[in-house]
Amino acid sequence: MTASEHTLAPQRNRTLFFSLLALVIPGSSQFLMGRRWRGALLFLSIPVLGYIVYWAQSYQKVGLVTIGSWTTSWLWAPLALFWIWNVFDARRLGNGQESNSFLGLLLVLVILYVVAWNVTQIKPERLVTRFNDAKSVATNLVNPDVITITINGEDRICAWQCMSEYISDTLAGRPTQGPIRASKTLLDIIGRVEQVKAPAWEVKLGLAQSGGQVTGFVAGSLIETIAMGLMATIFSTILAIPVSFLAAHNIMSRVPGGNVVYYITRTLLNIVRAVDPVVWGLLIIVWVGLGSFAGVIALTIHSLAALAKLFSEEIEHIDPGPVEAVTASGANLIQTLRYAVVPQITPPFLAYTLLRWDINMRAATVVGFVAGGGIGFFVVETIRMGGYQLYATALWSVAVVIILVDAISSTWRARILADQPSEPEKRRSTWVKIRTAFLVLLGVLAFIYCWNISEISIKDLFAPAPTLGSxxxxxxxxxxxxxxxxxxxxxxxxxxxxxxxxxxxxxxxxxxxxxxxxxxxxxxxxxxxxxxxxxxxxxxxxxxxxxxxxxxxxxxxxxxxxxxxxxxxxxxxxxxxxxxxxxxxxxxxxxxxxxxxxxxxxxxxxxxxxxxxxxxxxxxxxxxxxxxxxxxxxxxxxxxxxxxxxxxxxxxxxxxxxxxxxxxxxxxxxxxxxxxxxxxxxxxxxx
Amino acid sequence: MLRVENLTKVYPNGTQALKNVSFEVADGEFLAVIGLSGSGKSTLLRCINRLIEPTSGKIYWDDTDVTAAKGPEIRKIRRQIGMVFQQFNLVKRASVYTNVMSGRLGYVDTFPSLLHVFSAQDRARALANLDQVGLSEKIHVRVDSLSGGQQQRVGIARALMQEPKLMLADEPVASLDPVLAHSILKYLEQLNKERGITVLCSLHFLDLVHRYATRAIALKDGELVFKGLPQEIDDAQFKSIYGQEAERVSII
The missing domain is CATH 1.10.3720.10 (MetI-like)
Known part of the structure; x- marks a missing residue:
C-alpha cells in the first residue's frame, strides 16, 4: 500500500459525508469547510427561493403546468436542480477543487427573472399596440407649453412650429397671427409680478400702508421647489452635525454608556433613512397640513439621517496622528478639536452637504406629489387634467434646474476635496473681503426669502392638528x-x-x-x-x-x-x-x-x-x-x-x-x- | 539578433522622441539602455514590439522586418518578445494564475481562451514559471494583495509564458525598493545566462548597469550618445549623458 492510497480512502469518505450533508441541509457542508459566506447564502437562498416559487405558483399563477390531475409550477424544476448543484458543489470542495458558481447562479437567476417578468405584468405587446398613444405623449413632451398666442381672441399654446412661423413672419415684416406672451404654465412654474398684500417689513419701514397693495413677485412652483431643497439641506446639515457625533464609534466608545447611545442612534438613523421623503411627507401632512412646509420637514428628516450617517463615518475615519500631536503640544480639549479635528472633517462635511443638496433638490421635485407645494404638486394637477404639454413644461424646467444644480454641486465638491483650505496663510485683499461680505449678505437674503416662500412656520410645528395623537x-x-x-x-x-x-x-x-x-x-x-x-x-x-x-x-x-x-x-x-x-x-x-x-x-x-x-x-x-x-x-x-x-x-x-x-x-x-x-x-x- | 536602423519617432504633438537611432544586439547579450527620464528609452523599447508605431527607420528581428509586419504577423513576432514594465501592468483584480496565463495568449486559439480554457501543458508551464520566480504557492491569490516585488515577479512569469527569445524590460525596478531591485535583476540575469534569452533593459542607476549589463547604450534627447561596454562610461561620458550637474549615486 502506497502513501497515496492511505490518504485516498478517508478522502473518499469525507467527500461522501459532505455530499450527503449538503443534500440534507443545503450549504451546511460549505459552511463546515470554511466557506462561511457561501454556506450561509446557500442555506438561506433555498427556503427563500422555495417561498418565492410557492408564492408565484399559488398567488400569481406563474408557470403552471398540469401533469395528469396534478397542477404545479415548472419553476420547482430549476429549484430542484439548484439543490442538486449545491450537493455537487460540496463534493468538489470536499475534493479540494475550486468550485464554479456559474451554473448555480444561472438557476437562481432563471427563477428570479421568470417570477419578476410575470408579477410585474410585463406586456411587451403593449409597447407596440399602444404606440400611437406613446407618439401623442412624445409629441406633447417635445412641444411644451411655454408661449401662448392669441388668435382671434382665443388663447392657444404656441410650440415650435407656431414659434418658427411667428419669427419668420416678424422677420419678413408680415403681420403675425396674433400677439404672444409667456404662458400661464410658465408663470405658474417660475413666478409672476402682481399686486400683493404689503409684507410686514415694508409696512414697518414706512414704505407701504398696513393692509395696502404693493407690486411684488409671487414665486412659482419651481422657485418653491428650489427653496424647499435649499431649506431642507440647511436644516438637516445643522441638525446632523451633533447627531453624527452620537453615531461615531470612536467618539462614543470613550464616553461611559456611549456604546448604547451609538447603537441606538445608528439603528434609528438606518430606520429613518429607509423611508423615502415622499412617505415621510404622508406622515408629516397629518401634523402640519398640506403645503411646502410639510415638504421641507419630510426632506429634512430623511436628509438628516443620511447626512448623519455619512458625517459619522467621516468622524470615524479621522487620522489620530494630528490629535496626538496637538495634545502633545499641551493643548486642551477645545483647542485639540479646533486644530486637529475640525480641519480634518470640514472639507468632507462640506462636500457631503453639497452632494445632499443635489439629492434634496431631486427629492423636492417629487415630495409635492403627496405633501402639496412645489413642482410635484403642479405635476399631479396637470396630469389629473390630462395636460401633457403643461406637464412637459414642468419636466423640462426640472431638467434644467437639476442639471445646473448637479453641475454646481459636483464642481464645487471637486474643488473642496482637491485643495485643502489654507486660510491663515492666504493674504486677503480688500477686493476679496468685499466679495466675501457681498456673498454672505446675498446668502442671508436668499435664506430669508426661501424661508418665506417655503411657508416655514415654527408655530405650526408646535401646534399640530388635534387628531394627531390618535x-x-x-x-x-x-x-x-x-x-x-x-x-x-x-x-x-x-x-x-x-x-x-x-x-x-x-x-x-x-x-x-x-x-x-x-x-x-x-x-x-x-x-x-x-x-x-x-x-x-x-x-x-x-x-x-x-x-x-x-x-x-x-x-x-x-x-x-x-x-x-x-x-x-x-x-x-x-x-x-x-x-x-x-x-x-x-x-x-x-x-x-x-x-x-x-x-x-x-x-x-x-x-x-x-x-x-x-x-x-x-x-x-x-x-x-x-x-x-x-x-x-x-x-x-x-x-x-x-x-x-x-x-x-x-x-x-x-x-x-x-x-x-x-x-x-x-x-x-x-x-x-x-x-x-x-x-x-x-x-x-x-x- | 536584433538590428535597429535609423529609427525615428515623432509624436503627433511634435515631440521628437527618437532621432535616427541605430544599433545591434547580438543573441545572448544583456544590453542596458540608460538615459534621463524623457530621453526616449520607453519609446525605443515599445517600437521594438510595435506597441508604438515608429515614424521611420527599420527594425529587424532575426532578419524579419518588424516594421513591415501586419496583423497576425506582428502578433507572431510579439509572442517571441517578452516584456516587463515599470508599473508591472497586471490586472490587479484578477488572480496571479489568470495574469500569468495571459502571457500565453499569442499561442492559443482565441475561442477556448475566451472561456479561460487552457491545455494541461500550458497550466503546467504556468506552475513551472511561477516556481522559477518563487511564487508557486500564490497561484490563486489576487494580484492586488501582493507586494510590489512579488507583482514584478508575476510580470516576469507572464513574460516567460511566451518562451521569449528576447526580453524587453522597461525600467523594471524603478518602482521598487533598492533592495528588491537586485532580486528582480537577478532573475533577469539568470534567464539571460541559463536560458540564453537576450535582454534589453532600461535602467536608471549606473551601478546596476555595471553589475548586470554586458553592454550599454545611452540616449539623450532621443539621440544615441553612447555605445559600448558599461565600464567605458567614465566621468566625462557620464556628464554628457546625464548633464553637467549630475552626480553619481549608489544604491548598493
Whole structure:
C-alpha cells in the first residue's frame, strides 16, 4: 500500500459525508469547510427561493403546468436542480477543487427573472399596440407649453412650429397671427409680478400702508421647489452635525454608556433613512397640513439621517496622528478639536452637504406629489387634467434646474476635496473681503426669502392638528393580521421584483451607450466627440428627472400598474447607471492592455484578459447599488400609478386606515434596510 | 539578433522622441539602455514590439522586418518578445494564475481562451514559471494583495509564458525598493545566462548597469550618445549623458 492510497480512502469518505450533508441541509457542508459566506447564502437562498416559487405558483399563477390531475409550477424544476448543484458543489470542495458558481447562479437567476417578468405584468405587446398613444405623449413632451398666442381672441399654446412661423413672419415684416406672451404654465412654474398684500417689513419701514397693495413677485412652483431643497439641506446639515457625533464609534466608545447611545442612534438613523421623503411627507401632512412646509420637514428628516450617517463615518475615519500631536503640544480639549479635528472633517462635511443638496433638490421635485407645494404638486394637477404639454413644461424646467444644480454641486465638491483650505496663510485683499461680505449678505437674503416662500412656520410645528395623537397611536398599532399581512407581503415582493427588472433593463440598454460616453475611448474625429457629448447629455437629462415624474408617461402608454412603474424606473436607471458605467470605463488602467498586447494577443483576447477583468467588478457593484436605490424608489412609484407597495400605501392613507399604513411602512423599513445592508456587504466582497 | 536602423519617432504633438537611432544586439547579450527620464528609452523599447508605431527607420528581428509586419504577423513576432514594465501592468483584480496565463495568449486559439480554457501543458508551464520566480504557492491569490516585488515577479512569469527569445524590460525596478531591485535583476540575469534569452533593459542607476549589463547604450534627447561596454562610461561620458550637474549615486 502506497502513501497515496492511505490518504485516498478517508478522502473518499469525507467527500461522501459532505455530499450527503449538503443534500440534507443545503450549504451546511460549505459552511463546515470554511466557506462561511457561501454556506450561509446557500442555506438561506433555498427556503427563500422555495417561498418565492410557492408564492408565484399559488398567488400569481406563474408557470403552471398540469401533469395528469396534478397542477404545479415548472419553476420547482430549476429549484430542484439548484439543490442538486449545491450537493455537487460540496463534493468538489470536499475534493479540494475550486468550485464554479456559474451554473448555480444561472438557476437562481432563471427563477428570479421568470417570477419578476410575470408579477410585474410585463406586456411587451403593449409597447407596440399602444404606440400611437406613446407618439401623442412624445409629441406633447417635445412641444411644451411655454408661449401662448392669441388668435382671434382665443388663447392657444404656441410650440415650435407656431414659434418658427411667428419669427419668420416678424422677420419678413408680415403681420403675425396674433400677439404672444409667456404662458400661464410658465408663470405658474417660475413666478409672476402682481399686486400683493404689503409684507410686514415694508409696512414697518414706512414704505407701504398696513393692509395696502404693493407690486411684488409671487414665486412659482419651481422657485418653491428650489427653496424647499435649499431649506431642507440647511436644516438637516445643522441638525446632523451633533447627531453624527452620537453615531461615531470612536467618539462614543470613550464616553461611559456611549456604546448604547451609538447603537441606538445608528439603528434609528438606518430606520429613518429607509423611508423615502415622499412617505415621510404622508406622515408629516397629518401634523402640519398640506403645503411646502410639510415638504421641507419630510426632506429634512430623511436628509438628516443620511447626512448623519455619512458625517459619522467621516468622524470615524479621522487620522489620530494630528490629535496626538496637538495634545502633545499641551493643548486642551477645545483647542485639540479646533486644530486637529475640525480641519480634518470640514472639507468632507462640506462636500457631503453639497452632494445632499443635489439629492434634496431631486427629492423636492417629487415630495409635492403627496405633501402639496412645489413642482410635484403642479405635476399631479396637470396630469389629473390630462395636460401633457403643461406637464412637459414642468419636466423640462426640472431638467434644467437639476442639471445646473448637479453641475454646481459636483464642481464645487471637486474643488473642496482637491485643495485643502489654507486660510491663515492666504493674504486677503480688500477686493476679496468685499466679495466675501457681498456673498454672505446675498446668502442671508436668499435664506430669508426661501424661508418665506417655503411657508416655514415654527408655530405650526408646535401646534399640530388635534387628531394627531390618535392618528399616531393608530399608526404605531401595526396591524399584523393575516388579512393585512398577506397583501402587504405580495405587494412588497412585486416591488422588489419591479426594481430588479428595472435595473436589468436600464443597465442592458445603458451598456453599449456607456462605451460611447467614455472619454478615454473617444477618438479624435469630430463625429466621435459629438457622440461623446450627445450620450453624456442624454444620461444627464434622463437621470436629472425622478422616476416618479416619468411614471405619468408610461401610465399613458402601457396603462396603470407595475409595468408602467418598472419602465419609469428603467429610464432613470438608464441615465444613472450609464454615467457610472462610463466613469468605470474611464478608470481603466491602460497598463495591462499594453502588457497583454505585447504578448501577441489578438484584440478579442486583449478585451477578455485586460479590459473585462477591470470593468466587471465595478459594473456588478454598481448594478447591486442601483438595485438598492431602485427598491427604495419602487416603494413610491405607486403614487403615480406605477403599481407596487406605494399604491397600497397611498390607498391606506387615503382611507385613513393608519394601522394598515403602519404595517406597510414597517415592511418598507425592514426590506430597504436589509437591501442596504446586503448590497453594502456584497459590494465590499466584489471590489 | 536584433538590428535597429535609423529609427525615428515623432509624436503627433511634435515631440521628437527618437532621432535616427541605430544599433545591434547580438543573441545572448544583456544590453542596458540608460538615459534621463524623457530621453526616449520607453519609446525605443515599445517600437521594438510595435506597441508604438515608429515614424521611420527599420527594425529587424532575426532578419524579419518588424516594421513591415501586419496583423497576425506582428502578433507572431510579439509572442517571441517578452516584456516587463515599470508599473508591472497586471490586472490587479484578477488572480496571479489568470495574469500569468495571459502571457500565453499569442499561442492559443482565441475561442477556448475566451472561456479561460487552457491545455494541461500550458497550466503546467504556468506552475513551472511561477516556481522559477518563487511564487508557486500564490497561484490563486489576487494580484492586488501582493507586494510590489512579488507583482514584478508575476510580470516576469507572464513574460516567460511566451518562451521569449528576447526580453524587453522597461525600467523594471524603478518602482521598487533598492533592495528588491537586485532580486528582480537577478532573475533577469539568470534567464539571460541559463536560458540564453537576450535582454534589453532600461535602467536608471549606473551601478546596476555595471553589475548586470554586458553592454550599454545611452540616449539623450532621443539621440544615441553612447555605445559600448558599461565600464567605458567614465566621468566625462557620464556628464554628457546625464548633464553637467549630475552626480553619481549608489544604491548598493
Amino acid at each position: 392618528i399616531l397611536h393608530d399608526f404605531v398599532t401595526i396591524d399584523l393580521g393575516p388579512k393585512t399581512l398577506g397583501p402587504v407581503v405580495q405587494q412588497m415582493l412585486i416591488t422588489i421584483f419591479q426594481a430588479m427588472l428595472a435595473t436589468t433593463l436600464g443597465a442592458i440598454i445603458a451598456l453599449p451607450f456607456s462605451f460611447l460616453a467614455a472619454r478615454n475611448l473617444t477618438g479624435r474625429s469630430k463625429l466621435s466627440v459629438w457622440i461623446f457629448y450627445l450620450t453624456r447629455g442624454l444620461f444627464n437629462v434622463l437621470r436629472s428627472i425622478e422616476a416618479l415624474l416619468y411614471a405619468a408617461i408610461f401610465v399613458f402608454w402601457v396603462g396603470i400598474g407595475p409595468f408602467a412603474g418598472m419602465m419609469a424606473l428603467a429610464v432613470t436607471t438608464f441615465g444613472l447607471i450609464g454615467k457610472l458605467f462610463s466613469e468605470a470605463i474611464e478608470e481603466i488602467d491602460p497598463g495591462p492592455i499594453e502588457a497583454v498586447t505585447a504578448t501577441g494577443a489578438s484584440p478579442l483576447q486583449v478585451i477578455n484578459y485586460a479590459i473585462l477583468p477591470q470593468i466587471v467588478p465595478p459594473f456588478t457593484s454598481y448594478l447591486i447599488y442601483q438595485w438598492d436605490i431602485n427598491v427604495r424608489m419602487a416603494t413610491i412609484i405607486g403614487f403615480a400609478g406605477g403599481g407596487g407597495i406605494g399604491l397600497m400605501l397611498n390607498t391606506f392613507f387615503g382611507l385613513l386606515q393608519y394601522h394598515k399604513a403602519g404595517t406597510v411602512v414597517l415592511f418598507i423599513v425592514v426590506v430597504v434596510a436589509l437591501m442596504d445592508f446586503a448590497s453594502a456587504k456584497l459590494r465590499q466582497v466584489l471590489v
